[in-house]
Amino acid sequence: MTSKMVVTQPGPIMVHQESSEWGSGICDCCHDIPMxxxxxxxxxxxxCIKARDYGECLCLPLVDFFLRGCVPAITMSMRASMRQRYGIRGTMFDDCVCATFCQPCVWCQMAREMNEREIPIVLVNTFRKTYT
Structure with missing residues (x-):
């Protein structure tokens, strides 16, 4: 009688959050006070750090600071891009209003969203085998 032993290695664990809403409100600063x-x-x-974490040029947000106008274009476009990437409902008008009147709150909200949605893959029970 022949027996076959099958060993299954653990695979990567990935948590994916699907929601059409922001994970937190624009004024939910108490969710991450140090940030x-x-x-x-x-x-x-x-x-600049959050733009880099999102995959954009490190210095891109500085355009908003140097070209002071009515609407911070980079903040608004980053928010619209994040809505598109994560499938969050909203309009360009909402992005424009939020970016214009609550710019720091918008960046904190986007940072919280990145932290919630981009969970790294964790490998479980991995080891390195050495041969002698």
């Missing part, structure tokens, strides 16, 4: 304090005390640094 909101960082945004409050050093807003240009915070925006």
């Amino acid at each position: 909101c304090c960082f945004a409050f005390w050093c807003f240009p640094c915070f925006t």
Whole structure:
């Protein structure tokens, strides 16, 4: 009698959140107080780091600071891009209003959303086998 042993290796675990709404409100600063304090005390640094984390050019948000106008175009376009990437409902008008009147809150909301939706893949029970 021949027996066959089958060994199944654990695979990567990935959590995917699907929702058509923002994970937190625009003024939900209490969800991550250290992040909101960082945004409050050093807003240009915070925006540059978050733009880089999102996959954009590190210095892109500085355009909003140097070209002061009515609407911060980079903040608005980043918010619209994030809505598109994550399938969040909303309009360009909402993005425009939020970016114009609540720019730091918008960046904090986008940072919270990135933290919630981009969960890294975790490998379980992996080891390195050495041969002697």
